[in-house]
Amino acid sequence: MSSKNNMKMLHIVVFPWLAFGHLLPFLNLSKYLATKGHRISFLSTLRNLQRLPKIPHHLQSLVTLAPIPLPRVAGLPPDAEATTDLNSDKVPLLREAYYLMQEGVARFLEVRVKGDQRFVHEGASHVDWIIHDFNPWIGPTADRFGIKTAFFITTNAWTITVTAPTSYYKVLLEDGPGHGPNTEPDNRNLLYKIHEARKSLGNIDKNVEESKITIKNCDVIFIRSCQEFEPESMQLLEVLYKKPVVPVGLIPIFHMDDDEGVDTWLTVSGWLDKRKKWSVVYVALGSEASPTQEQITELALGLEESKLPFIWALRNIEGPSYKRVAVPHGFEERTRETGLILTKWAPQTRILAHESVGAFLTHCGCSSVIEGLQFGKPLIMLPFFMDQILNTQIFKDKNVGVEIVKDEKNGSIWRKNIGKLVKLLLDDESGKIYREEAMKMSKIVGDQELHFNYFEKLEEYLRNN
Numbered sequence: 385m386s387s388k389n390n391m392k393m394l395h396i397v398v399f400p401w402l403a404f405g406h407l408l409p410f411l412n413l414s415k416y417l418a419t420k421g422h423r424i425s426f427l428s429t430l431r432n433l434q435r436l437p438k439i440p441h442h443l444q445s446l447v448t449l450a451p452i453p454l455p456r457v458a459g460l461p462p463d464a465e466a467t468t469d470l471n472s473d474k475v476p477l478l479r480e481a482y483y484l485m486q487e488g489v490a491r492f493l494e495v496r497v498k499g500d501q502r503f504v505h506e507g508a509s510h511v512d513w514i515i516h517d518f519n520p521w522i523g524p525t526a527d528r529f530g531i532k533t534a535f536f537i538t539t540n541a542w543t544i545t546v547t548a549p550t551s552y553y554k555v556l557l558e559d560g561p562g563h564g565p566n567t568e569p570d571n572r573n574l575l576y577k578i579h580e581a582r583k584s585l586g587n588i589d590k591n592v593e594e595s596k597i598t599i600k601n602c603d604v605i606f607i608r609s610c611q612e613f614e615p616e617s618m619q620l621l622e623v624l625y626k627k628p629v630v631p632v633g634l635i636p637i638f639h640m641d642d643d644e645g646v647d648t649w650l651t652v653s654g655w656l657d658k659r660k661k662w663s664v665v666y667v668a669l670g671s672e673a674s675p676t677q678e679q680i681t682e683l684a685l686g687l688e689e690s691k692l693p694f695i696w697a698l699r700n701i702e703g704p705s706y707k708r709v710a711v712p713h714g715f716e717e718r719t720r721e722t723g724l725i726l727t728k729w730a731p732q733t734r735i736l737a738h739e740s741v742g743a744f745l746t747h748c749g750c751s752s753v754i755e756g757l758q759f760g761k762p763l764i765m766l767p768f769f770m771d772q773i774l775n776t777q778i779f780k781d782k783n784v785g786v787e788i789v790k791d792e793k794n795g796s797i798w799r800k801n802i803g804k805l806v807k808l809l810l811d812d813e814s815g816k817i818y819r820e821e822a823m824k825m826s827k828i829v830g831d832q833e834l835h836f837n838y839f840e841k842l843e844e845y846l847r848n849n
Contacts, residue, residue, distance in 0.1 A: 523601020
């Protein structure tokens with residue numbers, strides 16, 4: 385009998401926040417756990433489940449996509465089931481609806497805990513763990529059924545320390561020498577950075593309170609990070625929360641053998657193959673950032689002023705709560721020889737892996753940053769909201785990128801600044817430090833064995849606790 389068959393196989397429910405920056409890391413974690421033989425029930429709304437990448441054929445018997453109805457909330461558009469469907473001012477309504485999913489999740493758990501015969505053919509079993517997102521009610525709901533809970537933080541440790549309640553930091557002052565990170569000058573500097581970062585976020589009291597309750601009610605914290613990536617912040621988390629903190633690694637993408645968009649990739653790769661090594665800037669602001677038309681115009685004209693090759697994954701569709709944006713008239717014609725604009729799906733990981741790409745102009749979302757640094761691409765950062773702003777501060781400090789500074793009053797950006805930053809990272813000798821530091825970072829972010837080892841330790845924790 386194989387060692388795998390001797391191991392305890394678990395039934396794990398996962399329930400992420402309704403944003404694809406959360407759904408996709410949860411899905412990747414689910415697929416990994418399924419490769420170990422564990423049964424996964426992935427809970428979300430029907431529309432979100434339909435938009436996820438397909439589960440690999442060999443895992444389909446172990447990963448069940450389970451739809452939970454999204455309760456209606458006044459003012460929330462009827463088809464809005466993820467943050468990508470909304471403008472930022474509507475996201476609080478989606479969060480309200482997400483919290484109202486409690487009844488549907490409880491019903492799902494109750495059926496499985498009681499062993500309803502309708503689910504015997506699925507191999508359903510008592511649920512051992514719930515891996516969840518920011519959610520104050522999951523802990524008490526799980527307790528009703530005797531289920532352990534893990535709070536999975538899909539961003540880095542630095543971000544979560546910044547959103548920790550201020551009262552938690554008193555432990556750093558109360559701990560004696562040798563008992564906490566307060567004794568080290570570098571960590572005092574870290575606390576100062578946290579204070580500055582909190583000021584940049586404005587009113588985050590509600591997020592802080594939800595985080596406090598979620599952490600209080602969970603059994604363990606899983607986090608998308610690792611000691612090699614941010615040792616100070618990882619240490620600080622343990623001290624702040626007085627809970628086990630288990631890093632899952634950075635979850636970089638190692639497999640790019642899917643068939644999605646193969647025709648698009650053939651076009652893009654043919655274009656890239658004609659460019660010099662490290663000469664192209666790839667521009668992608670994610671699916672949820674909502675740049676203004678003025679910002680898009682300045683970005684376009686800045687790329688044009690740089691006179692350097694670019695690929696731009698430009699979100700150019702109308703959504704429920706956001707307006708179409710477009711490049712300036714004549715821009716595509718003027719940059720026909722140097723630029724390629726993709727208005728639909730873009731094979732981002734494949735593009736970043738190509739040797740002709742030398743820099744990544746990004747909104748600085750966690751997954752995008754990891755993909756860029758995995759391949760050693762220095763970052764040109766244009767953040768729009770909370771975690772993106774915090775990530776920008778981190779990576780500026782690490783010298784792996786530069787920031788496009790916005791006007792504090794109206795968010796304006798300037799073409800001349802953009803053009804200079806593109807030249808700096810791609811073409812200037814003075815940008816060498818960013819290129820070198822990004823390559824050093826890729827040794828950590830792109831280390832397949834390192835991150836698989838973190839997965840192994842995570843899976844071991846779930847089985848043994």
